[in-house]
Amino acid sequence: xxxxxQSPRYKIIEKRQSVAFWCNxxxxxxxxxxxxxxxxxxxxxxxxxxxxxxxDDSQLPKDRxxxxxxxxxxxxxxxxxxxxxxxxxxxxxxxxxxxxxxxxGTRLTVL
Amino acid sequence: RKExxxxxxxxxxxxxxxxxxxxxxxxxxxQSFFWYRQDCRKEPxxxxxxxxxxxxxxxxxxxxxxxxxxxxxxxxxxKLSDSATYLCVVNRGRDDKIIFGKGTRxxxxx
Numbered sequence: 001x002x003x004x005x006q007s008p009r010y011k012i013i014e015k016r017q018s019v020a021f022w023c024n025x026x027x028x029x030x031x032x033x034x035x036x037x038x039x040x041x042x043x044x045x046x047x048x049x050x051x052x053x054x055x056d057d058s059q060l061p062k063d064r065x066x067x068x069x070x071x072x073x074x075x076x077x078x079x080x081x082x083x084x085x086x087x088x089x090x091x092x093x094x095x096x097x098x099x100x101x102x103x104x105g106t107r108l109t110v111l
Numbered sequence: 112r113k114e115x116x117x118x119x120x121x122x123x124x125x126x127x128x129x130x131x132x133x134x135x136x137x138x139x140x141x142q143s144f145f146w147y148r149q150d151c152r153k154e155p156x157x158x159x160x161x162x163x164x165x166x167x168x169x170x171x172x173x174x175x176x177x178x179x180x181x182x183x184x185x186x187x188x189x190k191l192s193d194s195a196t197y198l199c200v201v202n203r204g205r206d207d208k209i210i211f212g213k214g215t216r217x218x219x220x221x
Contacts, residue, residue, distance in 0.1 A: 043211045
């Protein structure tokens with residue numbers, strides 16, 4: 001069974017630039033999550049989708065972050081404009097019965 | 112009080128020893144609990160779910176104490192390959208929000 005796919009794996013940008021990440025969940029998983037993980041900390045939930053609807057985006061910095069889930073399958077997360085403190089790994093996960101399966105993440109460095 | 116708290120460690124444990132760590136949660140309505148393992152520069156992977164009656168998977172035992180609002184993970188006969196960060200995950204309750212702890216780092220020493 002194919003796992004959660006994410007791209008790109010690495011991205012380096014300068015502050016104030018824009019960046020987008022893509023996630024393809026496991027087939028059949030209705031719930032999709034985006035997390036931000038800063039070095040030395042646990043993952044922080046940014047947004048949770050159920051199919052193509054948003055369940056929780058309370059910790060998403062909406063002035064600069066946006067996310068969508070096209071047709072309830074793939075999802076993109078965008079940051080515009082990026083700040084230095086956005087440097088982190090962005091993890092996508094999908095779940096079945098609350099058991100989450102993570103993609104390899106995108107490591108973002110903002111210079 | 113944070114929603115999910117873990118001792119960050121690191122726990123430095125000799126190979127073959129038994130080690131246990133706890134994770135406390137603040138919301139008494141929490142329904143589901145999990146332990147994830149995260150290796151350095153890798154994504155988290157589900158280690159085991161935690162059931163009310165406690166459950167065991169090989170050398171790993173997970174338990175839930177609802178009265179004191181904590182879950183525990185016990186690793187017996189620890190191996191070098193057990194070195195990782197162990198993340199506690201709590202489903203917050205009726206709104207199905209999932210909260211990760213910051214993780215406990217475990218180093219198994221040869």
